[in-house]
Amino acid sequence: MESGESRVRRILLKQTAFLEQIHGTMKKEAERHEREERLRLERRIEQLEVQQRRHLSRLQSFSPVSMIPIGRSPCERAELSARNSNLQETFGEMTCRVIDEETVEEVMSPVEKKKVKRKKTERRESKVREKQEDDERRRIEEKGKEQEEMAKVMDEMRRIAKEREQRAKEKVAARLRKLKARRRLRIFLWAIVFPTFLFSEVRKKMAKKRESISSVFSTMLNDVRAQTLDFLSSMLAEPLRKINEEKSQMCVVSGLEKGLFGPKALSNSELETRCRLIKERLGSLLSTLCDRIKAEDCPPQLLSLLTTLTSNQSYLPQGFLFDFEIQRLAFTHYGTLKLMNGSRVKMMICFYVVVRLLLHQIVLHPWDLRPKMTVTDTMRRNVKTIGSVLLHVVVELFRTTAPMVPNNQVHLPMSLKLKPRGEPLKAERQPVDPEEFYVRPKKTDVDDIISGAYTREQLSPFFDRSVYSDHIRALLEHFLDRMSSFMIKR
Numbered sequence: 001m002e003s004g005e006s007r008v009r010r011i012l013l014k015q016t017a018f019l020e021q022i023h024g025t026m027k028k029e030a031e032r033h034e035r036e037e038r039l040r041l042e043r044r045i046e047q048l049e050v051q052q053r054r055h056l057s058r059l060q061s062f063s064p065v066s067m068i069p070i071g072r073s074p075c076e077r078a079e080l081s082a083r084n085s086n087l088q089e090t091f092g093e094m095t096c097r098v099i100d101e102e103t104v105e106e107v108m109s110p111v112e113k114k115k116v117k118r119k120k121t122e123r124r125e126s127k128v129r130e131k132q133e134d135d136e137r138r139r140i141e142e143k144g145k146e147q148e149e150m151a152k153v154m155d156e157m158r159r160i161a162k163e164r165e166q167r168a169k170e171k172v173a174a175r176l177r178k179l180k181a182r183r184r185l186r187i188f189l190w191a192i193v194f195p196t197f198l199f200s201e202v203r204k205k206m207a208k209k210r211e212s213i214s215s216v217f218s219t220m221l222n223d224v225r226a227q228t229l230d231f232l233s234s235m236l237a238e239p240l241r242k243i244n245e246e247k248s249q250m251c252v253v254s255g256l257e258k259g260l261f262g263p264k265a266l267s268n269s270e271l272e273t274r275c276r277l278i279k280e281r282l283g284s285l286l287s288t289l290c291d292r293i294k295a296e297d298c299p300p301q302l303l304s305l306l307t308t309l310t311s312n313q314s315y316l317p318q319g320f321l322f323d324f325e326i327q328r329l330a331f332t333h334y335g336t337l338k339l340m341n342g343s344r345v346k347m348m349i350c351f352y353v354v355v356r357l358l359l360h361q362i363v364l365h366p367w368d369l370r371p372k373m374t375v376t377d378t379m380r381r382n383v384k385t386i387g388s389v390l391l392h393v394v395v396e397l398f399r400t401t402a403p404m405v406p407n408n409q410v411h412l413p414m415s416l417k418l419k420p421r422g423e424p425l426k427a428e429r430q431p432v433d434p435e436e437f438y439v440r441p442k443k444t445d446v447d448d449i450i451s452g453a454y455t456r457e458q459l460s461p462f463f464d465r466s467v468y469s470d471h472i473r474a475l476l477e478h479f480l481d482r483m484s485s486f487m488i489k490r
Helices: 004-061 074-089 101-107 110-177 181-235 237-244 268-292 300-310 342-363 377-401 466-489
Strands: none
Touching: 004 110, 181 237, 181 268, 181 300, 181 342, 237 268, 237 342, 237 377, 268 377, 268 466, 300 342, 300 466, 342 377, 342 466, 377 466
16 A cells, blocks of 8 residues: 555645646746737727827817817816817827827727727736736645645654654664673574584485485396396397307407417507407497487386486495596585586496496306306407407596596595495406416506406507597497487486
């Protein structure tokens, strides 16, 4: 509802506008009246000059006796005769223009009488108008006085309201000053302690929630791994069969094969042939994976798990991620994920689907899925070479696209810090020849992911041919693009 002050202000504004309108109208009317009066006086002067000339011509042509009107008493006639004779004697010096009203009216023609009558009527009307304008002016002045009085009343009301408000503020300030020092200190200390207490309680609840999620996650992980392994094995059966049944050597590590005179060195032609064969077999595997993978065909639990691993505000279980992954993630103050951009999402998908399942469970250990398979030394070297090449392509891809986040868990307490796997995955569980399968240089960061794989220096004949390695990397990126699009659709 509209307050009294605003209503009075609105009325004052309307009255002020009305007064300005009336003032302009009065000014215009006064100017118009002044022009009309000036014209009227000019016409009247002309008329009187004409009448003067007419009367003078009549006075010159007639005697004073003939000018005396009929129907007067003898005394009046004598008086008028004397007046006319005096006028005739002093004609040369006279400046007045009217002799006698009744005499002039009797001498006037009917048209002139009408003009005189009309002018009298106009004078009466102008007097009436002037009276009305005076009345209107007085009324406007009275309204202005009323508005001034109303403004004074409103000013007084505002002053009283301001004084009351000031007194109320002074009372509140006096009450606050009367609070005891102990109570103020208690409020101050509670204001300092409460945020810290609240933050610690929230962290405790988050830690309990993380433990419950970890227990559920471990159960779900076993089901997802079994379903995904069946899904990938059936989809990639043909390229996997070609890799496992390949009779030709694909290992490019010199010194592992034995000749007549000890370890055998590989020629450039042999290295070229083996590198081309690696590119064909591994490229066929990734191409089939890219072509046949569809969102509707993927196990729903796999997509649900990947969504959990790649979403902001998600908790991850302890001992699940590699240290390589943890160093490239960002965490909130509660230990949840944050800033999961495209490169980090692809890294999480790649390390679970490609490294943990496809590479470790299927490519490096095909005999675990097919126990009756005949395993030869050539087959062991071939699958280890294929797996090592794919592992190094993955690591080099995310070294460049997902840089490390320094001190990404410094702000977290020990209970919320994410710990990596206790031990890495293994490239071979039961090596046939320890001298052959463990002739390795010093430990690298790839060994923290899968231990026992060939190093990049051992696989340098393949990676030095950048055309082959770039082809494998492009296929891997294409697969990760498709998988990340499945996450967006969900």
